[in-house]
Amino acid sequence: MGSMRIFARIIAFMAALSLAATPATAQSILRDAESEALFQDMIDPLAEAAGLQPGAVEIVLINDPSINAFVAGGQRIYIHSGLINAADSANQVQGVMAHELGHIMGGHIISTRDGISKASNITILSMLLGAAAALAGSGEAGMGMMMMGQQAAMGSFLAFSRTQEASADAAGAEYLSKAHITGKGSLEFFKKLQNREFRYGYSQNDEAGFARTHPLSGDRITRLRQDYEKDPAWNTAPDPDLQRRFERIKAKLYGYLAEPSATLRSYPEYMDSVPARYARAYAYHKDAQIDKALAETKALLQKNPDDPYFLELEGQVLLESGRPKEALAPLREATHLTGNTPLIASTFGHALIATEDRANFSEAEQVLRAAVARDRENPFAWYQLGIVYASEGDMPRARLASAEQQIMSNRPAQALQSAEVAEQGLPTGSPDWLRAQDIAMQARAELEQRSKRK
Template sequence: MRPLLSHSVPRLVAHCAAVFALLLASVQPAAAQSILRDAETEQLLRDMIDPLAEASGLGAGSVEVVLVNDNSINAFVAGGQRVYIHTGLIAAADTANEVQGVMAHELGHITGGHIIRFSEGAGNAMRISLLSALAGIAAALAGGGEAAMGVMALGQQMAMGQFLAFTRTQEASADAAGAQYLSAAGISGRGSLEFFRKLQSYEFRRGISQDREYEYARTHPMSGTRIAALRDGYMDDPAWDTPNDPVLEERFQRIKAKLFGFQATPERTLNAFPVYMTGVPARYARAYAYHKDARIEQALAETDALLEMEPDNPYFLELKGQILLESGRPLEALAPLRRSVELTNADPLIAPMLGHALLATEDPIHLEEAERVLRAAVGRDRRNPFAWYQLGVVYGQRGDIPRAQLASAEQQIMSGNPRSALMSAQGAEQGLPMGSPDWLRAQDVAIEARAQIERQVERRGNRD
């Protein structure tokens, strides 16, 4: 029996560790989802979170909101002052006020240092799990195989219970902090409660029991529990009867329709926004649907109708330029894109499209303007691989190979291709003037690429 026992003990320990690892994975947000970048959407999200960030003490402009292309209803923080919001949450919300309730909650996680303290809760639970594993090993070595399994199972249950209680406490703390920030910002908590009711309805539809005894197996309190804890405080708050900001709500409806048109099939979009609907959201959604369906004249008719209503709306001008550019008419796209860039003070997400259109004309006369526009874009937002790619094309056409290689390295490092980025950065470094800002940047990109490669090798080693 001793050989069998010596093989079974490591398996028991490995099983214990594997179960706990699965638990940790289940409560941490996925980090590999794709990010959507859109100038109008990002400006709206900034305007929605800024008063809450100010109320929280973090300061307006200090918190970034990132839109994740995922249809699930979710939002999370993952370190730093950055809030991630899924497109599915935007689609599920009826008002901007509902989304602000979620934002306030996520700010509660940031100000509470919950991401930092996450390892504290995980560490405490892991210690319990390891102690139970050691006790189980001792029992197994003494010949009590069944007792060993029982000790380990009980230890895992205790570890998971403590860890889940820890995460529920964090969630309740973030709810309370979020309520304070909404109040301090003069924003009603109605949207927060309405969104929790949506989540509660979702739980009912999925057959999730609302019995309190099942709450102990969850990372979050039940939505009903959260509503009960927040309702009285929200209703007693002076901001409860404050009406929603009508301008913010109108912008939110536009973004909802825009995202719907961008993500859904043309058929779904045209069913949801039939032609008799002539408001801005409906026309916005249909313009995207027609463009995706290669019905270019109908897409342009919708954008022209939007521009008749608001001739100087930079985002309508951006959309018209995009449709013209992507349908092979770059010369026609220049005028609306130039105007959009002018109106947004060279927004770093719009300017690269103008740079692309200038290059797409294949006329060397536009190279100088394209370089100027694209350099300004990456100067304001370096995290834009598309802009770096276009800038690399400009440098390549002008025969400036070292800077073309540096632009390629910037694009490759952000696109998850560190090996190519390292090669490009090393090539740029060899051709650039030693000590120049671009030469120093090439060294920085090479260092970052090497670090990413090392992490990739380490992860592969851990999997093996």
């Protein structure tokens, strides 16, 4: 009974995270270890071609059905889930990344969203696999919107001036060339969007149309083709491993966001490919068909028993089905195989806590502390760490963990209160005490900005 109470509290928290974002102010950030690893491998050669170090540019996936990508300052590229859903290949997405990198290197900073780098909802895709309330809040409805977004090609894809666009086009072509990556995918994707523009009748004057914000004239595409076709990399075959991984994460994303019935139509049971099984596992789990979900994960593991993401999926299905003890083995192995990747380690820590076996709490604390040390932008991990601290009677650090989670979840009033309580109980001058002060200052600043906007 006690373990189910803690498990219920965690599920309730996940639902609250999913429902926290309001479309008018911020989209939710979708976080998944496998997807982030792929995106990093896709952008790194382009970043190196631009003179940056590997890992210097970060790709952030936004839960938004429109076909969109943008930069908003710093070295982050924001890509909407609708763009991944619309793309046919990893090479096409790399073309978009190269273009956006051109905006970063050219100093073209524009954002139509207030504070997108502090989006009010960070959704851990692999951690919310079976949380029905969370999925109802941002998943099923989101996929319906995604399909409409695909058809209409709405949004503000790469919304910059013609001069900046031309500059980004040229820079993107240069980065692709230096990285020995063909520009065919880039051209295919821009042509795909131009076809949508024609099909749905958007003009340069449409308020919300793609054409207005990112005009894809025939002349512009012709210039791109001329640049790409004369490049030595034009006939270089795209990386087959990147394409294989892209097909996996595209199906995974679809299975996570779509209604189960839509997923099963797109990936019917006779399809036995890895992407199909991946998508169906999510659909079955969301539909509370746990045996079928586990059958899909078992089939995936039979193909590759050491795939950490298949192990993560198996552990996640078990965990979210109320079987945390059974989830420990696959999640522990997935954590080990990925070198303690923070997102997977956080899921493992979640499972350790959900057993409510106090013998597991010490390991959970170690795992979660390591996870937040490497990735502080993980409110779910902070919440779990707060549970561990509270169980040990360390309430100041429990409140500090709550403050970390609340400030990232766009709840500055609660964050301020938690930080002030934490500060009073922490040793003066300690790193945690200083961090509590920082959060309190940030929260006050955000509250002041809100009051000025009223």
